[in-house]
Amino acid sequence: MLDTLAHTLRAHPDRPAVLGATRTGAVRVKATHADLADLADRHTAALHARGIGRGSTVGVAVRPGPRALAVMLAVHRLGARAAVLDPGAGPDVLRARLALARPDVVLADATAQAVAGLARPLARRARLALPDLAELGPVVTVGPRLPGCAPALDSGARTTALPRPVDEDGDAVIVFTSGTTSSPRAVVHTRSSLAAGMATVAELVAPEAGRPVLGGTFFVLLPSLVSGAPVALPARPPRVLARQMRQLAPQATYLTPPQLRRLLAAGGRFTGRVWTGSAPASADLLTRVKQAGADEAWGVYALTELFPAAAVEQAEKASFTGAGDLAGTPLPGVAAKTDATGELLLSGPAARHRCLGREPDPWVATGDRAHLDAYGRIVLEGRLKDMVLREAENIYPGLYEPALHVPGVELAVLVGVPAGDGDEHLVAVVQPSRGADRDALRAALAGPLERMGAARPDAVLLADIPLAGRSLKPDRAATARLAAVRLAAVRRSDGSRG
Structure with a gap:
């Protein structure tokens, strides 16, 4: 899908790609298709000049948005893998994660850096922290560079010919999940598992060209842009988000349950279909979303190791009377079973390949206790550790x-x-x-x-x-x-x- 997106961006250069919102909720275009394509090409050229290619690892500490997407497109084209770094994790956790991933270079925007000069107070205000640059290894700044930031990625230079895109399977992304400071846990997705997950999202959401989608995650951005739908990044203040929703009237909205609750409290209204996940979404919350105007309200069961795994619409969830939390029917290609302890195990084309430093395993141990009901639906019974x-x-x-x-x-x-x-x-x-x-x-x-x-x-x-x-x-x-x-x-x- 990343390859398809690169082609789509060039085929329709004038289409709006990423939308933002002013404080009044007014919609503004943050990037067109051409903007994204050009930015991805510049990042590709700059990384290639630094020797990044097949087998390389690139640490990415860039806030979600057009620049982060352009970075991922560049890394994908070069056949490298991206290690997603959370600047809010704190220096000790980041240090351990970097020691495990061993990136050849770290790309960080200004807000993700806590170094000398003006970058340090900026990062403190954003509650972000990175270890000293010497501990991170080579660090470069993408986007606007403030005094005290690492040197800029030389994205202004263009080579006469970009390298031919890598067209073979391999590691695509490393995402850190649970684990201790001394023993981080890193999920490795391949290019094929990432593509399978995004294809599932595209089939599930089925965005229409030209109508905006609201959401900020990678799995929302890619399928929507490939389908020709612009993506609006949700405003953070609930009242601004409510105004943004009124202006956009999105065909599909993806927000986490806490975002939905805050939006509802601010008087927000919905259009089209609403999707939520990443945290528990009760039948009552989905019902309130539909009462606030949504045509459909869906809870998505997903894990870092397999995204997405199952989905359930409000009407089905509200009518469920059994014990436990109905997560829904496994999505196409997803196999589900439980082991002797009642732990839910999942497998499928979108499942992670392995955890870094461990052998591959086709079954993902979810850590959730569950059972499959008479209809084959996943019913969660709680976290085993809870x-x-x-x-x-x-x-x-x-x-x-x-x-x-x-x-x-x-x-x-x-x-x-x-x-x-x-x-x-x-x-x-x-x-x-x-x-x-x-x-x-x-x-x-x-x-x-x-x-x-x-x-x-x-x-x-x-x-x-x-x-x-x-x-x-x-x-x-x-x-x-x-x-x-x-x-x-x-x-x-x-x-x-x-």
Whole structure:
């Protein structure tokens, strides 16, 4: 698909490719097809001049947008692989990841650099940090260069003839996921697995030429641009995003569940089909999205190791009455099974080839406990590592959390709090929607709590749930600490009254 995109950009140079929004929500063109193609050619020439080619590794710390896409096109053309670096991970984590990936060069934009001069305070304001340049190895700046940044990638120079595009399979991208500072975990996708994932997205979303799509991820940008649909990068402030949505009336929208909740709170309206993933999306959230104007609202189950794996539309999810969280039917080409422990295993053309430093394995261990229902649909029962042990009984939160998402609930998670004797208390932490009546909410929760039987929580706390990561998933460890503090305060209060 990257090869097809390179051809499409040249075939239709005047088409808008990437759209942005002003503070008023007005739409502006950030890059045309010709802009992207020219930028990709300049990056290709500059990297080629530095000796980057088949077998090379290029570290990429560039914010999502036209420049990041142009970098990926250049790396792909040269047959190199891109190691995606998250500048927000912190110096220690980055140092360990770089030691594993061993990039030949690191491309970083100004906002991703915390070096001397003006770049350091800029990065501090953006909450970004990179180790010293000497530890990173060769670093070059792509995009506008501020004083104190690394030397610029010589993207102004053009060779008389660009190298012939590499046309064979091989490593395409390294994406770091979970893992410790001392032992990072790096997922390796090949050119063929990446292409298979993007083809699945294109078939699932089926964007129409000329109508905008809203979203900022690589898997949204590529299929949309290949189909001739311009992509609008979502504004960050919810109220600006709401105005942007009104201006664009996108045919398809991809936002994470936290973005959807904030947009709904800001009075946002939807058009066309809406897709969400990267974090749990309840049936209630998808219902609210459709009530706010969407024709369809889809939850996508995807992993870094296999994107996308399954999808479910709001109507199907809302009608599901079984225990657990319905993730949907595996998408074409995706095979699913469970092992003896109940862990969900996935395989297919879009599955990662291996983890860096490990042998290839055709089956992706998801870390999710699940089962396949009578219709072959994936039903999640919770993360294996999230299991709570209470009175010698294993409790999997994912089996019960969906039932807690009654109207008026924004988020709900079940966490274990140490009981002091090796056992755990099970606590439901429920985040009310803005303006929800708390007494009415507790009354609405009574029925679902009663139906949890032996898994009924020892306590229910109404509180904002901490979020973590770029996808802003519920931070269960932080939520458990919050629950422990709140329960201890209640006990102290009860003791003082006694």
